[in-house]
Amino acid sequence: MRQVAILGIGQTKIDEHWELSLREIGGVAAFAAMQDAGVDNADALFVGNMLSPLISGQNQLGAFFSDWIGLWQKESVKVEAACASGGAALRAGLMAVAAGDVESALVVGIEKMTDKSGHDITAALATAADADYEVEQGVSFVGLNALIMRRYMHEYGWKHADFAPFSINAHANAMHNPFARLHEKITVKDYVAARMVAEPINLLDASPIGDGAAAALLVPASLIPLTNHRVIRIIGSASATDTIAIHSRKDPLWLSAAEKSARKAYNQAGVTRDEIDFFELHDAFSIMSVLSLEACGFAARGEGPRLGLEGKIDPDGKIPITTRGGLKARGHPVGATGMYQIVETVQQLRGDADLTQVPGARIGMAQNIGGSGATVITHILKAS
């Protein structure tokens, strides 16, 4: 299995891009990644997307995008794992390069969500949950996360305000990310006073949707020294699943797929969690930050909120998270999110993270979650 590295990255600002079509948004990120890599072609294209059939009436995004961006006749396919679609597409590209089937792979995460009403989007996002046993009961995706957060607070005795640092940190970091959807610094007072969505999840616990695309160009690591690029290798990549319905889990407060995929990624990378310099986690809701940190070994069970309260998640803390704004403030264009995490991890490892640069960052981890922890994909990247 060949070692694989990231030669170029690209992204669009996450926003309501009513002026850009589905293909145009993806094209912007794809071209940016190719330009950053200094190439004008790729052997194959892997697209991460969740909602285009439901929102844009468009399937077959592989051929759709390779046509649009001029990758004539190249292999191209879409990979879908709900909100983990971006990470899943990255793994598909990684396998193709690692196996030696192609010499370069372009991976694009893309989502266009704001063309539909909030009601339609809520229904579309619910397709990540179990249609027969969860959605059938009328529960929305935020509702499922609210059940988890309420149980967590009950079980371990935390108050809602104890989760504030996760949102405050994300919003503070996004201030320095021009591609972020939200540029609004928030305080504990704002957090506590925010409008309720599904108790106990309020508006400042939940990530905003948006239109956006993020991309990376993968090549064999052995190729990079021939270019002028810094070598950012993918040293760990692992995916694991859990039950799709939360009620089927032995412990709904433990992300077993996150634990499994992180452990596998640590082993592949030959690193311990203490060697991870920063962690781009999947904070779709603040409770998810807590559960991910615990499952990946950064906090003991039930102790996740303490990392926030003690300032350990800030860019100069012990385990910086959501350093470019995270899902909470950079935004969550669902099928694109996993690739935004990768782009941001590369920015940190290149030393290009502006005022939220993690000092001396050499090893970064990104974790992309589909559904309520049903699909979890962990990547570890290293600058060398």
Added chain:
Amino acid sequence: MRQVAILGIGQTKIDEHWELSLREIGGVAAFAAMQDAGVDNADALFVGNMLSPLISGQNQLGAFFSDWIGLWQKESVKVEAACASGGAALRAGLMAVAAGDVESALVVGIEKMTDKSGHDITAALATAADADYEVEQGVSFVGLNALIMRRYMHEYGWKHADFAPFSINAHANAMHNPFARLHEKITVKDYVAARMVAEPINLLDASPIGDGAAAALLVPASLIPLTNHRVIRIIGSASATDTIAIHSRKDPLWLSAAEKSARKAYNQAGVTRDEIDFFELHDAFSIMSVLSLEACGFAARGEGPRLGLEGKIDPDGKIPITTRGGLKARGHPVGATGMYQIVETVQQLRGDADLTQVPGARIGMAQNIGGSGATVITHILKAS
């Protein structure tokens, strides 16, 4: 890149399975493939599906199925390339085993289509075409294929009845396939008299949709001699794309992605087209059989219908096609079709094809097409 072989296959009958849910249909095929392989687990699951978000309100089919069939915590993901989703999922599984990332991969193609009305299905299938520039004009998927067939007849002077042998052969072969949707022998008279759908495509030019799933278990080829199974290796696997909209093609009568992927697969396999003993092609419409045969080199441009008229496509002909009924009579549960083709190719290579066995078959080719030739995936399998 490790050589990969198919250890087990499984399938359901294609039908209106109103008694089985989406997960149940996929489970039947998955368990059958594992049972055939003599294993009760797999390291990863790759699901090919096109329409479940639109028809069943269910995304994230990877976690959904690994949960249902008990592949606890294993990697699992969905791959989509319209009607080529099955072949695309097979390639994803192949890459994972070839790269050495996993020691076994279960690939399941699944589609449940008959829970919705014909109008809904027509709209859902149109998502394989270009939403902005084709579907926006009101053209359906069969309409697009009708445009191609009409142009082909005009360009090369063939009459509609000249295409009859493709449907007749498919229906005759399906008589001996218990998993086929249609068990009705047809004649030229039936073909000519069939009800018109979109001129010149009539009901006997078009493949029937259906509910169904087909699966295969992949392992490193080096493992098979340790079992009692015949070694069926995947010796060629290639995917290529064309423009998604037909009007963008220089020549709408030439499947350039089929030519490209077949040529690449021949090269990988180290075989010429003359060494292909049979060809499971993608006869969604009879015109597609003709175009595939030409693009893959079995007939000169404009000469495809002659192969049918001269009896060369029958099981004992020069290049047998659709030996188990093809899309036309076995049925076309869109995202599952590519895996049905693989299952049937393995049946032939094992010598298990009953009365439609191709004598002495050792090398078989399967070609799965997404959209009107926008994604084409070719696999070559060999028994040794």
